[in-house]
Amino acid sequence: MTAAHVIADDAEALAVAASLAAQFRAGAAERDAGRRLPRAELDRLSASGLLAITVPAEHGGADVSARTLAEVFRLLATGDASLAQIPQSHFAYVNVLRRQGTEGQRKFFFAELLAGKRFGNAQSEAGTKHVQDIRTRLEPQPDGSYVLTGVKHYSTGALFADWIPVLARAEDDLLHVAYVPRDAPGLTVVDDWDGMGQRTTASGTVRLDSVPVPADRVVPHHLTFTGPQLHGAVAQLLHAAIDAGLAGAALEAAAEFVRTKSRPWFESGLDTAAEDPLLIQRFGELALQVRASDALLVAAALAIDAARADLTDATAAEASIAVASAKAFAATAAVEVSSALFEVAGTRAALDGLNLHRFWRDARTHTLHDPVRWKVQHLGRHILNGTPPPRHGLL
Template identity: 45%
Template sequence: MTIAVSPTTAEAGSRPQGVPGPARPQRPAHVVRDDAEAIRIAHDLAKDFREGASERDRTNARPLAELDAFSQSGLWSINVPKPFGGPEVSYRTLAQVIAIIAAADPSIAQIAQNHLGIVAAIRTVSDPEQQALLFAEILKGTRFGNAFSERGTKRAAEFETRFTDHGDHVIVRGQKFYASGALLAHRVPIVALDGAGRAWYAIADRDAPGLTVIDDWSAFGQRGTASGTVLIEDVRVEKTHLVPGYRAYEAPRADGAIFQIIQAAVDAGIGRAALDDTIAFVRERARPWIDSGQERASDDPYTIRAVGDLTIRQHAAEALLDRAGLAIDAAVANPTPESVAAAQIATAEAKVLTTEVALAAANTLFELAGTRSTLAEHNLDRHWRNARTHTLHDPVRWKIAIVGNHALNGVNPPLHAWS
């Protein structure tokens, strides 16, 4: 089952048309037992997701059936703490899970990103009563989307969306863009400011009156994320679902690194998929160059060298991703200025290399596979489109800068969701 793209605002008329939310799961989601099971489930799901990934990209289809399978598998609750009934797998494992899913369909992997980040935030900032309530929802299979970013503000961390206090609930008003996951979510966490300018997550019901999710995502990559617009017009959110997100960055915590390692894992998966398709196409379809003297393209010495270089860089990126996951695990267990900075730096390094290899692999694919690899029937350009679109999150030039500033001057990275 898929959801077709809705008409754009211009096509539909002056009033943007929203898309109804998906049905809640009819049965509780599976709860993963341990890290090994999480990896196994990810590989099983990836086999299924890979089958229709190219066609979903080609037709702009929204992966509702795949998301239902993903969240019901238990992988959307893998970082719920054990005292609340969750598996609390390591962040090394969580990053591996996302990379495995992203290699099959990076849009599906990205949709889970903010949900898993919110789970981490709830652990950090919510009181035990709120944690028990929200973690119970997540363990049942409730999917959180996001309504974080805004179009038109001067900087990414500046928001105009606000809420007003009405006793046992708040009323939220604003507008969001890049709302990955909101279209197919059961609840939508909205970043909104209180009267003091502090940022909270107001977790609204997907079909709450006044909440309109518009399927107007038009980017050339990551098409299946449906990262469009959310209109928030006097949306009621109970205070039980008002999470003080700002608290995560009042002291050194690993929350920012957790959001970032999931980004890096998506890019690692894109790089893996592009490299795998390069190897398959060169083996099965590409022709050797006229001057090579070879019978097969796979025996061309320059091609061999290029594939070897990409393979080494992909393995290095995956190794840095593992290293970052271990550093995050240490920072979650014992959050100190030093442990959190170590997690941020390790994650920044992983983000730089996963970005570079995703773009390199997606581009080199065509150089090695030849002109026939550009035919629409293969849709191999989706790897480059996905890599180029997704790696624009959190520019790596700033990741390199914080690594260098820490190494040279001992300056710890800033504390926010992008670091």
């Protein structure tokens, strides 16, 4: 891979994201249909400099706003929702370094990011009691280093990564993140993801068999949650942006199909399907969902930016609540709009060769990441009883 471009500011980040989204859109249906993993496209993403846009200015990065970062993800998702999902964890683990990394760790890894290197993730585990029941162990060694042992699932981005951040518990049973090179001895990434949607994320299995980890590659992630934090809000904001982009892409695909391929229903007496007042009404309803998703996404991003400028328990809580609202609405909109695509486009839209069902498959799969019902619970508790949202990193 050639040396990465360094993006200067928010405006350039948005322009680059829009250009890449258009390029990725052209091959999205074919990649999904054949489950062709987007290695070349990810190399373009790395070379573009987008993966380093949250590097702090003092380390040479653009340090873009949350509003810009959210819009970058929304744009990428309009082109290819699977591809947009891959760097979500990348930015979450950049934030871990920003908050808890030592100066030496930040200097090293931010230089890696500016050079175009990618973070994957090895976080979730299968067969445990719940999502935060992490059993991967980081065992200390006599020389001060560590050894990692465990098995991770749904490891989006790991197959394509230069570095794989691994969530593990140390001897104190507290959560740490170990940043491990993709080619570390004892580390194996298995391409065994077979989901019905998000087919090209390669969200497979990471096996860790006594993987050596130097002490300076370990970050105390548990400290993130001891005070007001935006880690969960930023991570969830990017998920909401993917859902909002998916909803917008599905609506545009439906409109294009109706304008160019659909026949009018014979009872309408009209020459084109696009003139049908019943279809026009339905498209208006769907457009409202997409516009509302986009507006809530912007509001959530602005709440994060405001909290960054003045981080307190109150501002962090407001950011989490705003993001929960955006995520809950966008997730619902993505599923409903991508399903309604077939309602408005008609029978021909269901032909497998057109692969229009990828929008619904992607939306239905991505929105399973964490349950919307709990987001709504926290919203209700907050408005009715003033209960602040929890600090667990998923809100």
